[in-house]
Amino acid sequence: MALSTKALNLLADSLAPKIAEELYSSEAFMEFMHNQVPAIIDSEIGEMDDDLMFDLSLLVMERIILKAI
Numbered sequence: 001m002a003l004s005t006k007a008l009n010l011l012a013d014s015l016a017p018k019i020a021e022e023l024y025s026s027e028a029f030m031e032f033m034h035n036q037v038p039a040i041i042d043s044e045i046g047e048m049d050d051d052l053m054f055d056l057s058l059l060v061m062e063r064i065i066l067k068a069i
Helices: 005-024 027-045 050-063
Strands: none
């Protein structure tokens, strides 16, 4: 079944907010973020005190917005 570009865009527009909501409530997504954000910070800045890494990671995660446009 082929859908027009317009139909696909309408489906994507209607699904994106729900999928973003599901991702934010997903334990697997949150675990991914808690693993990846510190790893990326470490690759960008280098090693640091564990408490500082934890605080910085949380602040970075608070600033990341998954937004449906």
